Amino acid sequence: DIVMTQTPLSSPVTLGQPASISCRSSQSLVHSDGNTYLSWLQQRPGQPPRLLIYKISNRFSGVPDRFSGSGAGTDFTLKISRVEPEDVGNYYCVQATQSPRTFGQGTKLEIK
């Protein structure tokens, strides 16, 4: 199975400041079809996960443009340009290149 490793596991940030979360996979996430199936999920307290970013860098419907994704191969990053109060929660990377689907451990974003 592909192991997904996120850093940091906890990220205290100041409102209005940027935040960045890294995700590294144990093997390349480039699929044989040429796509890289790496997504980012947000889970607010008490809520189910919600898709933020798909295929590395594409924002899902309704996701604010302060969220962006980047990376390639085995190294990926989620960035929030200016953290808002509603961004508090846990963030997970997940790969769909190979079965079974595997998730990062999660990064808790909290306000300083």
Add this chain to the structure above:
Amino acid sequence: EVQLVESGGGLVQPGGSLRLSCAGSGFSFSNYWIHWVRQVPGKGLAWVSRINGDASSIIYADSVKGRFTISRDNAKNTVYLQMHSLRAEDTAVYYCARDSKVYGGVDYWGQGTLLTVSS
């Protein structure tokens, strides 16, 4: 509007059985793979099982293989997770989630249903 609604969670004794349901609406249900993903309260997400649109392809996590069975009834727009030989470590919120070929992964999640395995 795409909706996934789980039901069937509850308190079960170790060794017991339970069936979870996931009802979908707002989309062409039979065209989509559906996953079950679980989350121990306060912990991360763990993939459990997946079924394709016509139930011809099914896979399980090693931790539930031989104990859990996923199935679907497209006439009822529902996916099921039959769970047997339940253990304390199966205690979790169970989410069903829709897989999208367009987005290359899960795009919509249900609200989840809590399974507690305890004597």
